[in-house]
Amino acid sequence: MTLISENVLQKTQTYAARFSAVEPFRHVVIDGFLRADFCQSLRADFPQFEDRHALNEMGQVGGKAVRMDVRDISEAYRQFDRYLQTPEFLGFVSEVTGIPDLLYDPDYVGGGTHENRHGQGLDAHVDFNYHPRTKWHRRLNLIVYLNEEWDRSWGGELELHSDPWDAANNRTIGVLPIMNTAVIFETNEVSWHGFSEIRMPESHRQTSRKSFAIYLYTRERPADETAPPHATIYVPEMMPLDWQVGRSLDDRDLRELRNRFGRLRTQLRFLYDREKQF
Structure with missing residues (x-):
């Protein structure tokens, strides 16, 4: 059964043109991506937040819960899982992106349902580039948002960055995480993305x-796009650019600094522990 909206399927070539003609890297935003009734089923069956699914890299409970065991959630999610493996779905994504021979990941490594609570953010990063088990090349992220309402003032907007290492010249575009909006973007060494803190x-x-996040792979990729294997690479935020000498810090400012230093320390600890493995 087709789960992508018929209107979306009819506009495949339109989305293909958009995907290749945007900055800061190749991506496309698609409103009304899934059939409305099916998207509502995914929203209704979205799993409850559980601490055991909210452990960060250091084994601490955080504000983000991830369920990679998609087939255990509900029949709607099992139906979605079956559809993601079909030639229709993979062919549609290939036609939009121009990337042939896409492979579905039955392990949902890093994917599946994602839930982020108040206070949670995600620093700009590029994703790990090889599947840890199959060693396939990671090529695309496809995210479907399941929020019935979302205001821009709440933060949490997906941000695609040109270069977060260069804060003064970094260009970003934002995508509101509203119900049944899908974002498909290429995964490579410059596909920097994250989202602002949820407030x-x-x-x-x-x-x-x-x-709901889906990651797609290929067995090969062009040589000029191939890099040595790496884990997710984060760029911690700097001091806010508008903070100047003489500013008096209030409680919110101090909370912001604690959060930024806390994320930086967690990332450095993760890198240190990973380095010890080598």
């Missing part, structure tokens, strides 16, 4: 940012 008002403090 929910008290009236929506129980609202979280929900999405």
